[in-house]
Amino acid sequence: MPVLQAMQLGKQYNGTAALRNLNLSIDKGEIFCLLGQNGAGKTTTINIFLGFTAATSGLATINDMEVKPGNVATKKFVAYIPEVVQLYGNLTGLENLDFFSRLAGYKYSREKLAGFLSKAGLQTEAHKKHLTTYSKGMRQKVGIAIAIAKNADLILMDEPTSGLDPRATAEFTGICKELAADGKTIFMATHDIFNAVNVGSRIGIMRGGSLVHSVATSAITANELQQLYLETI
Numbered sequence: 001m002p003v004l005q006a007m008q009l010g011k012q013y014n015g016t017a018a019l020r021n022l023n024l025s026i027d028k029g030e031i032f033c034l035l036g037q038n039g040a041g042k043t044t045t046i047n048i049f050l051g052f053t054a055a056t057s058g059l060a061t062i063n064d065m066e067v068k069p070g071n072v073a074t075k076k077f078v079a080y081i082p083e084v085v086q087l088y089g090n091l092t093g094l095e096n097l098d099f100f101s102r103l104a105g106y107k108y109s110r111e112k113l114a115g116f117l118s119k120a121g122l123q124t125e126a127h128k129k130h131l132t133t134y135s136k137g138m139r140q141k142v143g144i145a146i147a148i149a150k151n152a153d154l155i156l157m158d159e160p161t162s163g164l165d166p167r168a169t170a171e172f173t174g175i176c177k178e179l180a181a182d183g184k185t186i187f188m189a190t191h192d193i194f195n196a197v198n199v200g201s202r203i204g205i206m207r208g209g210s211l212v213h214s215v216a217t218s219a220i221t222a223n224e225l226q227q228l229y230l231e232t233i
């Protein structure tokens with residue numbers, strides 16, 4: 001059973017198609033990277049799977065359950081990492097994780113919470129510092145720790161490497177691969193072609209709301225992908 005499925009999924013905003021007949025099936029442990037120009041429909045796709053916005057046609061499922069606004073059943077399977085992870089600046093990393101875990105219905109010991117932060121790559125010295133002192137990459141790690149604490153099967157990410165320095169990007173890639181090896185499924189919208197090839201198991205290219213290509217990263221080099229992207233968009 002695929003973790004994420006789109007069947008003839010479409011979205012119109014005031015008569016304009018943001019998403020057209022998207023068909024996609026993503027299995028457990030996959031990292032799917034979605035590329036496309038601004039306005040191609042990547043965020044719209046993510047928003048539908050988050051239940052933030054309703055599709056106007058077709059079907060979106062997570063673990064075989066239909067996703068739609070108001071249907072809370074699929075929300076427990078999903079975690080979302082936006083480009084900038086919004087957390088409480090006056091709380092520490094540990095306190096933020098504790099707070100958001102409780103919101104999701106989980107109460108963990110200090111040790112467990114620290115374990116999740118470490119698994120997400122956050123150094124121990126940072127756990128007890130206020131979020132105001134965190135870099136973008138560190139905030140993202142807390143976001144990943146929240147996803148782990150929530151036991152989310154599917155992690156949706158919107159431009160997660162934008163604004164990260166090369167070291168933070170490489171670290172992020174390693175963490176995504178570990179999560180996938182643990183059986184998490186990752187769906188990420190990105191503009192970063194080279195990171196997509198490094199981290200992804202499959203890459204999609206969107207144009208004008210349509211998925212134009214879907215290729216396995218094992219079948220393509222970064223240069224070939226860049227070429228394909230430039231020819232497509």
Ligand SMILES: Nc1ncnc2c1ncn2[C@@H]1O[C@H](COP(=O)(O)OP(=O)(O)OP(=O)(O)O)[C@@H](O)[C@H]1O
Nearest residue numbers: 013017018036037038039040041042043044045189
């Ligand atoms: N709330 C909205 N109301 C009206 N039109 C919208 C809305 N959200 C998105 N759109 C339109 O839908 C299309 C797809 O936008 P979307 O944000 O999904 O693209 P994207 O691929 O995520 O782009 P970016 O890389 O800039 O994030 C665009 O034409 C956009 O203007």
